[in-house]
Amino acid sequence: MLTAVIEQDGKKQMDNIFVIDAHSHLGQDVDGATMMNPLAPGSGTFDFWGNVQGKIKAEWEKSGEQSFTTNINGKRTTISWSFNPYPFTDNLYIALEKLKQSHSDLKEKSKFYTFIDQGVCFPFQDVFRDKQPEALYRASNINVSRFTTRFPFSMKLIGYGRCDPMEGEKAVNEVRYMREVLGLRGLKLHPRSEGWIDNIYSESAINVLIEATKYSMPVIFDTRGKGSILKIGRLIEQTRNILKSKHPTLLPHFKVIIAHFAQGNIGDHEVYNTIVQPNTYGDLSMLHGEGAGNFFMDFRNWFKNNNKINVDGRDWSEYVLFASDYPYFGDVHAEKLMIYIINRQFFDTGGTLQDTKNILGLNQIRVLPEYNLPQIKKDAKRLPSTIISNPNMDQNKFSAYNTAIEALAKLITMGTIDIKSFCMQFNENWNQFNENIFLNVIKKNTNEEIPLYFTKLLEDNSISLLAPLGPDNEWKKFGYKYFNPEDRAFFASIFKQSYLATDINKTFECLAQVF
Template identity: 30%
Template sequence: MIVVRAVEDQPNRGIKKGDEFRLYIVDAHHHMGSEKGHRNTPAGAYDFYASLWLEILKQSKVLKEDDSLLFEPVSVQAPDLATRVFNSRDSWKRLNHGWLVDRTVVFPYTDDYSSPEEPGAPSFKVSNDKIASWTSRAPHSTRLIGFSRVNPLDGGLTAVEELERSVKELGLRGLKLHPLAQLFIDSIEEDASRNVVKRAGELGLPIIFDTRNMKTVVRIKRLVDSMRNDPQCGDALKGLRVIIAHCGMSPGDSRLFEALKDPLIFGETSTLHDRDVPVLFETANERLRNWSEKLLFGTDFSFLSVQALDIIMYMLSRDFPGTLGDAQRILAGNTLSLLKTPFRTSIGSSGTPSEFICRDESRKSQGKLEDTLIELLNKGNWDLGSLDFMIPPEGTWPEPRPISSDGTNGVQQDSYVLTLTSKNKTKECHVWIRRHPGDLLSCVVLSTQGMIQLDTLENASQKLGRVLLRSIADNSITLKTSKEMQSHVLRLLS
């Protein structure tokens, strides 16, 4: 998270000079693997974010002298639980840096492993396996979110089958499509790519399309429109969300904003820099209702580096047409809302949930339970598939509050889902920890499959299934001490 400080009183926003705020950041566009001169790993990503922070500090000094900033960046703060996971092993500690960015959506390059291994095999199979190996195991699973890649031109249902494998077996949570690299720009609307997009929608996966010009954006919009008019795509449309990477590299083009008016289409900011940045935000503010809910921050590392600096600094400047809440939605909230389903694979089984509740006035009980779970990851038979914080329902992201108050920014770091996967890949469960009014702490251990499962990270009772809530209430135990809670949870996971 980046910590920013108000440089002057802002009475119309209830902000005083010196107030500090935490802004959570998610990079929605990041490559890993190897392609010609480009190579990147989790360590490379964290090093990049550390370098980007140094560039932000340099630029901040210049802009502050010019009186251009409304908020100045002052520090970087790591999420507590994630950084404790990194610090739990000596071999992981050296990677515990670069916390300017809290979560990163990663997918393969068109890399050295993308070609099919044999005739009839899918493209990107090995690449997707590599992404999953980084994103679904501790410690990187606290920071990285894996997307798959497929080539719609592989023929038949090959690409669809690889997409399904990536989701169900690997736990990848979205899809990257690159019409230019895979040579289907002119056939985006045809059956090969349409079938992939349709299946991604049915699986509830966000799709990020690489776009280098408006012609590609227009074709993507026509594809979405054609699916909307096709009764066979009804189920797909319920889960379909399309992200236009780079905003078609045309941030002021009217056709971009016609596409973004579609409730299923969003824009992503990577490659935009210098004058592109104010053009995008000012035009979005003029032409789009709820404009800040339509844009996602991304870096496109390692193809690009410090261009992301321009996006971040503009959102802290006097020229930005929105509030800190608008900036927080763009920097993280919109991406997290598109990724609102917890990590899971097909190895989970159905079962009855178990809830344990205890009072935790000092929050020490939660800390002790977390320490127990981290120790379990290091010494037990479980690995960490993902750490997913609870978020507000879509469209309700709040304005960040000063750190002197409670420092909230919408990302609920004291309420989250840990997906635990057995190291022999035979079991999977969600450990769902939440804070409640009255200083109550709850821990629910539940299956990742079946009717009684947690299928959203939106922390609101109306978003959670009635069957799930009823089953949890029927299997809830109130305990006197945190030690009892630790004991019950360990017994279930043993």
């Protein structure tokens, strides 16, 4: 995470920013580019993140801008940056390290990449993309799923699938398969490399977009120059019009990201207008250096001067996502983009901390399916919850929260569970996330998927809850209000059958009966 300490009017506050790289690859491209193991020393995605972090630190030492004074909303403000690990993942790694069994090295490895919390990854134009008969990219999608839906990669990677819309019904079925079976969370399309840029307005392309929309999956388009950007923009408009007339309830779930849009197009209002339309976002991959700083100033001024907030209520920074395009572009490019989202110039010219949050990760979170569709598993079994309490926390200084995490770590090392994915919970709105977590856990002996809600019941960490969610229990991204009748019913349901645990061994025993 990126942590900001903000000093304003004699008061200090701390804000954590969850950082996501919205564009990277996994597999082996026909052009020779390769990323087959994100953990590979030196060349893997995670070491790439560490290199970016190191270069930002070096830039801070050179510029002195790890801390600086600027004006935000007309007030003199000092911002100081630091890197800190995301608490749940870090505490889980610490618990695994203590057990000295499988995954015990994750804490040591991760200390070098605490800045970037997660990354979206999707297939290249893989050399093995046609190895399965069901659809082009079936083998590639399986490869991405094998990494991104299994611990420990599931804590760090967000997997997207890929298809070729020109395969017609095969492609539509592949979208369905990648979400329902493989657990992938978005779709990558590349009309130029697959040779369908001239057929981009075809019914086949629109059908694939509509199928992804049914699952609230974001769709990212690769681009090559202004012409392809404008064509994709018109495709978005055509698809939106079809959804309005035939499937209006799906419209909020139609989300398209246009990659590489800013590089080479700074000041091009035709490109800007293509991005600033409903259902559309742009990723900033390839943009770097002074060009990045110039883009933020120009795009922001154009947006505000033309009252573009009236397009769909989003502010300028809610349209753009940080993205690296690793391994095609390396740590130098990524650092020289990121630094312009957190330096004094960004804030001196009108940027805010909320803008930084939006660009570095929050926009990516907003478009994922789990944050847009009701998270309720209708066929879930009713399983007992575990309430973890530590009445002696003042003496032993060990929180119920960490007790629960240590029990989960033990289940992981024993091969009892796997973590398919996790979602963060926010405090009432998108402004601030908390330490509560929604986990999709796999019971490995049956391959059953169990939604698990992990929350602090008391802020002093003396009582926590691990609750498998039943068929009537919906996880809510903005949390629960205890005096809301619907939310009271939620807690009454999960407390109805529950165990009480007061130490790690008892917590493990309770969870073992569930898993």
